[in-house]
Amino acid sequence: MTSSSTSVLPVSSVSDLVKNEVPDWDDEVVATARFKAFSGQRSDWEPRFLFWRDLTLKVARNLGVCVVRISELKNTWFCRGGLTPLCMDQVLLEMHLNGDILLSRELSNPTSGRLSRLLRRAGQILGTFRSISLEDNSDDTFILRVLLQERAADVIKTLSASNWTSTCVITMKNFQSLCKGSQETSAILSYLCETRQAYYLSVRKNGFIEGVKLSLTSASIKAVTDLDYDLLHLFWTREKLLQQVDTVGQRWENSRKMAAASLRSGNKQAAYRHIRQAKLFSENRAKCISFLERVEEVLAVITDTDSTKMVSEAMQIGAKAIKGNMLSVEEVNVQLQELDEFITDQKQINEAIERMPLQSVDFGNDDVEDEFVKLEMELADELPQPKIQNPAELKQRTIKESPETLSQNLSKLNVEAA
Secondary structure (H helix, E strand, O other), X not given: OOOOOOOOOOHHHHHHHHHXXXXXXXXXXXHHHHHOOOOOOHHHHHHHHHHHHHHHHHHHHHHOOOEEEHHHHHHHHOOEOOXXXXXXXXXXXXXXXXXXXXXXHHOOOOOOOHHHHHHHHHHHHHOOOOXXXXXXXXXXXXXXXXXXXXXXXXXXXXXXXXXXXXXXXXXXXXXXXXXXXXXXXXXXXXXXXXXXXXXXXXXXXXXXXXXEEEEOOOOOOOOOOHXXXXXXXXXXXXXXXXXXXXXXXXXXXXXXXXXXXXXXXXXXHHHHHHHHHHHHHHHHHHHHHHHHHHHHHHHHHHHOOOOOOOHHHHHHHHHXXXXXXXXXXXXXXXXXHHHHHHHHHHHHHHHHHHHOOHHHOOOOOOHHHHHHHHHHHHHHHHOOOOOOOOHHHHHOOOOOOOHXXXXXXXXXXXXXEO
């Protein structure tokens, strides 16, 4: 989960923002009246309540946040000459009563168990679920409802721009990257799930994988299929493979640089050790890229399914893609395990090579330099970039498959929802 964040501008910028919104902010007479506590009838203080409510929304919208810290709002946003509005507690209380403010504890937690969510839902329907007052709020934060709705709409809009189907499945890491901090992530996910625009997914397969299925249209999520869980696992696999490609690529590059440096310093044994390391990294990276391309091809075929097609047809296309690439989740797990083991074993390999006496390495004066030049040429050929095929080209493939084969291929995935 990404770190918590409730503001993106320094104090001076927030102060300038408030002054831009309120031209007479520094007027002593006007400010004194605004900062006073509410008293008398509602008609007496309602204009000031509306002023502070609207200003809070404007500042938060300009900061790009929907989750706000109460202490920050009082002591930073609206602090003037060391003084804070005496009416702010009353403003926030009134906003909460009007539904302008939500507390995190008032939102359901889609990551909790199904039974817990059902009990909470039943309590709300029966009226036994006790609402939480602002005074009981212990985490010093609140959520602005209208801005939460806007931020949720922004997430859907961003995903719609990169997807051509009516729904999509993404990993939790991807979803978090679209939000600003862990608190906003939780709030947006809860809101989307409560409005049936999203469904939380989790898969247990040699680990715990989280993701979200989202509706990219006004229609709600009606069903979650086995294919959704299969997609989640494949997307997570792609993330893992891309990370490994980057890690191994960096180590390969470092080994080449260290080999060159060793050659320049005349340390042949060190150069030979780094050359061997670079060769191992090159082979592993090429293997990782090859597997990544297969995963990309399967995902491209599945996600290219037209949104108007029936779920059964989408599942069949997914099975065809899996069969055509002879890819199974078991193979995914084996590949990832091999990659992890490779990274772990490098330290032991390095230590073993370092202990190798110089005289035990059979090379002449020019052998190391020749080997380095040869290896450099090989590595240049052995490091292709991942190729993501055009979905339109993949879609044109004609693959015939019986219902029995479809069932067999889907069973291969063997991915269970948590």
